[in-house]
Amino acid sequence: MTDRKAPVCVLGGGSFGTTLANLMAAEGVPVTLWLRDAKVARQIADNHENPRYLPGFRLDERLQVTTDIEAAIASAGLIFLAIPSSAFRSVLQSVGPLLAGKQVVSTTKGIEQPGFLMMSQIVEQEAPAARVAVLSGPNLAKEMAAGELTATVVASEDEQLCHAVQAVLGGPNLRVYASQDRYGVELGGALKNVYAIIAGMASALGMGENTKAMLITRALAEMTRFAVHMGANPLTFLGLAGVGDLIVTCTSAQSRNFQVGYALGKGETLEEGVARLGQVAEGVNTLKVLKQKSEEEGVYMPLVTGLHAIVFDKQPLPVVIGKLMSAEQKTDVEFAAVMSAGPIKS
Numbered sequence: 019m020t021d022r023k024a025p026v027c028v029l030g031g032g033s034f035g036t037t038l039a040n041l042m043a044a045e046g047v048p049v050t051l052w053l054r055d056a057k058v059a060r061q062i063a064d065n066h067e068n069p070r071y072l073p074g075f076r077l078d079e080r081l082q083v084t085t086d087i088e089a090a091i092a093s094a095g096l097i098f099l100a101i102p103s104s105a106f107r108s109v110l111q112s113v114g115p116l117l118a119g120k121q122v123v124s125t126t127k128g129i130e131q132p133g134f135l136m137m138s139q140i141v142e143q144e145a146p147a148a149r150v151a152v153l154s155g156p157n158l159a160k161e162m163a164a165g166e167l168t169a170t171v172v173a174s175e176d177e178q179l180c181h182a183v184q185a186v187l188g189g190p191n192l193r194v195y196a197s198q199d200r201y202g203v204e205l206g207g208a209l210k211n212v213y214a215i216i217a218g219m220a221s222a223l224g225m226g227e228n229t230k231a232m233l234i235t236r237a238l239a240e241m242t243r244f245a246v247h248m249g250a251n252p253l254t255f256l257g258l259a260g261v262g263d264l265i266v267t268c269t270s271a272q273s274r275n276f277q278v279g280y281a282l283g284k285g286e287t288l289e290e291g292v293a294r295l296g297q298v299a300e301g302v303n304t305l306k307v308l309k310q311k312s313e314e315e316g317v318y319m320p321l322v323t324g325l326h327a328i329v330f331d332k333q334p335l336p337v338v339i340g341k342l343m344s345a346e347q348k349t350d351v352e353f354a355a356v357m358s359a360g361p362i363k364s
């Protein structure tokens with residue numbers, strides 16, 4: 019039986035880290051939130067608000083905040099990581115040995131290059147004695163902070179760790195489902211960001227509802243094709259961390275990746291869109307990483323190739339759309355054919 023009162027810490031004081039920490043604090047879990055910005059830490063401690071990343075949301079007074087990462091880690095056995103993928107390894111490098119024996123849960127939806135590494139694989143490298151899980155699903159921070167109902171997936175080979183996360187995070191507004199497919203859950207969370215950029219662009223261009231449904235469905239087909247090739251279980255992509263997260267990120271203007279796509283669709287440059295956002299949009303880096311990896315692996319990913327051509331090669335949108343619409347017309351639900359052909363690797 020997992021102790022709901024066992025102390026937890028969250029590393030990363032952006033919108034998601036603050037939201038997760040606050041949800042648990044509000045349920046009486048002793049939580050320490052670590053962030054590097056002393057000014058924001060003081061504002062949270064004094065005013066119970068994170069005005070930089072979660073303005074307008076009153077945080078639970080029981081939420082502890084610190085800028086001392088070593089003290090934060092020492093205070094807890096269960097540690098959530100909500101640090102952008104660009105800074106993920108450097109933060110872990112500074113504290114790897116302190117995580118020995120701890121339960122570490124990555125919530126970061128990005129991929130590191132070189133190596134095409136998921137964040138939990140970076141945890142394994144930098145903190146080899148830690149127990150590892152990932153958390154992913156349709157989880158827009160602001161909706162969760164506002165108490166909207168949602169669900170998420172904790173994935174790990176370590177069943178006890180899954181139970182521990184379910185115990186501290188599950189609550190009246192959040193259901194936490196478990197999965198053993200850590201790689202598939204993590205891959206789903208990272209890949210969907212790329213398609214959210216495309217969906218944002220389609221929205222800005224006033225494209226039809228049929229078009230949006232086609233994009234989301236073909237995005238799922240493309241993600242799943244890649245995942246199967248990489249050894250993940252395609253069935254994971256039918257769950258909350260696959261299609262669930264894909265739907266929310268491709269349909270909500272709250273999604274930062276959607277917002278970047280929207281800005282691009284309105285004629286802004288990538289730099290302008292990202293700068294105005296002022297928060298992380300992981301899909302931009304994932305797009306680069308995924309384009310390279312799909313070419314190396316020989317996986318057909320026309321949406322990724324098309325978006326990359328628009329964003330990084332400055333190809334005109336009508337040319338890219340023309341290519342996509344005139345490509346060879348293939349099978350609809352492809353992974354079903356793959357599954358009937360033989361066993362899945364993991």
Ligand SMILES: NC(=O)c1ccc[n+]([C@@H]2O[C@H](COP(=O)([O-])OP(=O)(O)OC[C@H]3O[C@@H](n4cnc5c(N)ncnc54)[C@H](O)[C@@H]3O)[C@@H](O)[C@H]2O)c1
Nearest residue numbers: 031032033034035100101102105126127157158159297298
């Ligand atoms: N916001 C969401 O709705 C949401 C939901 C699920 C998962 N995620 C994932 O969580 C991760 C974090 O995203 P976010 O939304 O909290 O980002 P954010 O842009 O809201 O905040 C980023 C935070 O990271 C901190 N940071 C950046 N570099 C750092 C470093 N070197 N050391 C320590 N802290 C550093 C910033 O100070 C800031 O507090 C991303 O991978 C994102 O995909 C976000």
Ligand SMILES: O=P(O)(O)OC[C@H](O)CO
Nearest residue numbers: 155156157158273274275
């Ligand atoms: O705001 P985004 O685009 O980073 O998406 C946030 C979450 O991943 C949605 O589940």
